[in-house]
Amino acid sequence: MRKLSKLRRSALASPLLLVIALFAIGTTFSVASATNKSELTTDQRSAQIAEGKQIFLKGCSSCHGLNLEGGAIAPSLIGVGAASVDFQVGTGRMPMADMSTQAVRKKPVYNDEQTAALAAYVASTAPGPAIPTESMLNYERDGNTAEGGTLFRTNCAMCHNFAGQGGALTQGKYAPSLMGVEPKYIYEALITGPQAMPVFSDKTLTPAEKLSVIKWIKGAENEPQLGGAALGRVGPVTEGLLVWTLGLGLLIGVAVWLATKAR
Amino acid sequence: MTARERVAGTVANYVDERTGAAKWAKKNLTKVFPDHWSFLLGEVALYSFIILLLSGTFLTFWFDPSQREVLYEGSYEPLNGLHMSAAYASTLHISFEVRGGLLMRQIHHWAALIFMAAIVVHLMRVYFTGAFRKPREFNWIIGVGLLTLGIVEGFLGYSLPDDLLSGTGIRIAEAIIQALPVVGTYIAFFAFGGAFPGEAFIPRIFTVHVLLLPGIFLALITVHLMLVWYQKHTQWPGPGRTEKNVVGYPLMPAYMAKAGGFFFIVFGVTAFLGAVASINPIWLYGPYNPGQISAGSQPDWYMGWLDGLVRMAPPLELHLLGHTIPLNILIPGLIVPGILFTGLALYPFIESWITGDKREHHLLDRPRNVPNRTALGVMSLTFMLVALLNGGNDIIATTFHLGINQIMWFSRIAIFVLPPIAFVVTKRICLSLQRADRELVLHGRETGRLLMLPHGEFVEVHEPISPELAWKLTAHEQAPALALEDVDARGVRRAGGLKNKLRKRISAANAESIAKPTANDLKEIEHH
Numbered sequence: 190m191r192k193l194s195k196l197r198r199s200a201l202a203s204p205l206l207l208v209i210a211l212f213a214i215g216t217t218f219s220v221a222s223a224t225n226k227s228e229l230t231t232d233q234r235s236a237q238i239a240e241g242k243q244i245f246l247k248g249c250s251s252c253h254g255l256n257l258e259g260g261a262i263a264p265s266l267i268g269v270g271a272a273s274v275d276f277q278v279g280t281g282r283m284p285m286a287d288m289s290t291q292a293v294r295k296k297p298v299y300n301d302e303q304t305a306a307l308a309a310y311v312a313s314t315a316p317g318p319a320i321p322t323e324s325m326l327n328y329e330r331d332g333n334t335a336e337g338g339t340l341f342r343t344n345c346a347m348c349h350n351f352a353g354q355g356g357a358l359t360q361g362k363y364a365p366s367l368m369g370v371e372p373k374y375i376y377e378a379l380i381t382g383p384q385a386m387p388v389f390s391d392k393t394l395t396p397a398e399k400l401s402v403i404k405w406i407k408g409a410e411n412e413p414q415l416g417g418a419a420l421g422r423v424g425p426v427t428e429g430l431l432v433w434t435l436g437l438g439l440l441i442g443v444a445v446w447l448a449t450k451a452r
Numbered sequence: 453m454t455a456r457e458r459v460a461g462t463v464a465n466y467v468d469e470r471t472g473a474a475k476w477a478k479k480n481l482t483k484v485f486p487d488h489w490s491f492l493l494g495e496v497a498l499y500s501f502i503i504l505l506l507s508g509t510f511l512t513f514w515f516d517p518s519q520r521e522v523l524y525e526g527s528y529e530p531l532n533g534l535h536m537s538a539a540y541a542s543t544l545h546i547s548f549e550v551r552g553g554l555l556m557r558q559i560h561h562w563a564a565l566i567f568m569a570a571i572v573v574h575l576m577r578v579y580f581t582g583a584f585r586k587p588r589e590f591n592w593i594i595g596v597g598l599l600t601l602g603i604v605e606g607f608l609g610y611s612l613p614d615d616l617l618s619g620t621g622i623r624i625a626e627a628i629i630q631a632l633p634v635v636g637t638y639i640a641f642f643a644f645g646g647a648f649p650g651e652a653f654i655p656r657i658f659t660v661h662v663l664l665l666p667g668i669f670l671a672l673i674t675v676h677l678m679l680v681w682y683q684k685h686t687q688w689p690g691p692g693r694t695e696k697n698v699v700g701y702p703l704m705p706a707y708m709a710k711a712g713g714f715f716f717i718v719f720g721v722t723a724f725l726g727a728v729a730s731i732n733p734i735w736l737y738g739p740y741n742p743g744q745i746s747a748g749s750q751p752d753w754y755m756g757w758l759d760g761l762v763r764m765a766p767p768l769e770l771h772l773l774g775h776t777i778p779l780n781i782l783i784p785g786l787i788v789p790g791i792l793f794t795g796l797a798l799y800p801f802i803e804s805w806i807t808g809d810k811r812e813h814h815l816l817d818r819p820r821n822v823p824n825r826t827a828l829g830v831m832s833l834t835f836m837l838v839a840l841l842n843g844g845n846d847i848i849a850t851t852f853h854l855g856i857n858q859i860m861w862f863s864r865i866a867i868f869v870l871p872p873i874a875f876v877v878t879k880r881i882c883l884s885l886q887r888a889d890r891e892l893v894l895h896g897r898e899t900g901r902l903l904m905l906p907h908g909e910f911v912e913v914h915e916p917i918s919p920e921l922a923w924k925l926t927a928h929e930q931a932p933a934l935a936l937e938d939v940d941a942r943g944v945r946r947a948g949g950l951k952n953k954l955r956k957r958i959s960a961a962n963a964e965s966i967a968k969p970t971a972n973d974l975k976e977i978e979h980h
Contacts, residue, residue, distance in 0.1 A: 334530045342616060342744040349747060351616060352736045356747025357846035361855030364747065408530050416558055416730030426844040428731050429753025432565040439721050444492035447710050
């Protein structure tokens with residue numbers, strides 16, 4: 190014990206401890222941030238862009254043009270940004286299965302790596318909204334449910350319904366249900382405005398407000414059915430249907446039974 | 453006499469000596485009511501009204517009908533810290549903190565939907581069986597009044613919680629008021645105590661919803677039932693049933709037991725729905741804010757047809773002397789409903805004008821035997837159904853992957869085309885059913901047994917029907933068309949020629965029927 194005490198009082202102890210502490214912090218930080226540090230080297234990035242270009246030429250160029258310039262049936266992709274590609278391809282909306290009014294969410298055609306390559310290629314041609322990183326999407330920490338609800342009712346409910354169940358738009362278009370949509374895709378949809386949806390730039394909804402909206406949507410998604418069967422959360426139409434089928438059906442059934450003569 | 457009977461007798465005697473109730477009870481408790489399931493539909497409406505009174509009273513204990521702004525600090529986390537009206541906050545309080553509050557709210561709302569649905573099916577029963585004919589025209593008008601008030605009362609209840617859906621409904625109601633030429637703006641300002649939404653509306657409609665309209669309801673329902681009591685219930689035709697008697701069970705004990713039991717069944721069904729199915733989850737809608745709206749904002753079903761009519765109206769506007777007259781709101785929102793409900797109320801008088809029938813009727817019509825009335829009823833229902841479906845056009849569009857514009861165009865055309873088709877088809881079906889009845893009476897029931905005659909011919913054996921059934925199928929009368937002369941006995945043209953002509957034509961169409969078999973027809977058949 191004396192020996193340890195002596196060592197602690199030595200003149201070298203303070204600088205040595207400082208060096209050890211700095212080293213420990215540096216190491217921990219480099220280990221902890223290693224995932225974010227996996228920035229691709231220039232060579233790797235070039236290779237990814239080249240791969241993306243190949244995929245684009247095979248799978249997308251017939252509609253969007255060899256140089257992303259668009260055509261009669263598809264918009265130009267110059268400047269749409271990586272976020273747009275990640276949203277459209279990652280949710281399976283692109284490539285489209287048929288030329289109906291609206292691209293529907295389906296099983297993605299390309300895997301994560303191919304989607305990333307496509308996004309890198311499109312982003313390389315012109316600047317545009319980037320894919321939000323994990324740290325930008327921490328809605329649990331940075332969002333506020335009550336504020337998100339107010340923002341949702343002001344900006345989103347008129348198309349997506351009060352509970353995010355989706356709704357009809359004109360000419361067969363529709364706002365899809367938001368239930369079960371990954372936060373990343375909600376964020377990307379907000380910043381890129383896919384299909385009939387408007388863009389909600391950071392001036393309209395700040396990043397923190399976007400996270401609040403996402404937090405409210407996730408809350409609505411996970412909310413237990415407080416009053417019993419939710420009936421789709423689409424308002425009085427399903428309630429009226431239930432009254433005329435089950436409610437009145439039961440009551441008329443009982444009335445018939447009551448008026449039956451005893452045998 | 454046992455001890456119990458002695459006690460009961462003493463009590464009964466005590467009451468009778470002071471009130472003279474025995475004579476009254478003897479007369480009324482033995483009153484006879486005919487028995488048929490369709491006669492119980494009005495009872496469903498009555499019982500759900502009682503449930504509405506009870507559950508509504510419960511809700512008033514905690515509801516705060518005020519638009520005063522409060523900060524929500526209740527147990528529903530997603531709304532915590534938001535500013536809202538006291539009305540909305542207290543509805544959240546009822547839903548989440550009051551014991552049994554959410555169940556009561558849901559029972560109240562489900563009972564309201566059942567109440568309106570029961571009124572409609574009861575009205576359909578009365579209409580299609582001709583139970584509105586003399587002497588019951590007044591009761592018919594009271595019934596139409598109850599239906600109309602029910603729509604208003606339901607709408608006010610839907611508006612009270614002051615959530616996003618409520619406010620949207622009130623906003624549309626305000627627009628319909630404003631669509632009235634000249635006076636609309638003034639009435640709207642008067643009703644809202646200023647500009648929309650103001651702070652006066654919720655307290656005002658609360659008074660109307662819990663005091664004025666329930667009071668009028670109670671009074672009208674009482675008169676409605678007293679008239680049924682006084683005029684006696686109608687009955688289906690059958691052997692031994694005439695225009696001068698009532699065949700059925702006495703009130704005590706059979707009918708009273710059934711009716712009492714039925715009340716608890718209606719309560720049970722309402723409570724069951726309130727317990728298992730969510731209705732109007734106001735916490736999801738959020739507090740009302742005029743700047744917000746939800747996709748798929750609908751009224752409750754009994755107003756859905758009105759919403760559907762407004763939704764299908766093309767954007768028509770008139771500009772007169774610097775005033776805008778929005779025909780796209782005025783026509784579907786006020787004029788068409790006005791015509792429909794006035795026509796409905798006056799129908800008994802219209803029909804008696806057409807048939808010239810001023811006699812009392814206590815025997816019901818089988819719908820097939822009055823093809824024109826039945827067809828008119830189906831035609832009106834078709835109109836309402838098209839309007840109702842268009843009221844839910846957005847939900848239909850997303851559910852069945854259709855375009856909302858196509859549904860709207862379908863409705864715009866169908867509202868004019870389908871009702872007349874429904875009229876013609878229903879009339880033909882009624883006449884065919886009459887033909888089938890005639891066939892059944894004359895030739896009996898097809899037994900499906902084949903018989904080979906000695907000379908090799910095969911015939912199917914027909915079995916004569918029971919006399920009871922034959923009575924039922926032939927008891928109705930078939931009045932000829934009105935013989936209205938264009939000129940009087942001296943060859944002078946009558947006044948009101950056009951009106952007479954119209955009456956003559958409708959009367960002739962109304963009298964179209966398949967001649968029911970007569971006794972002679974039957975005898976002739978037996979000779980063969």
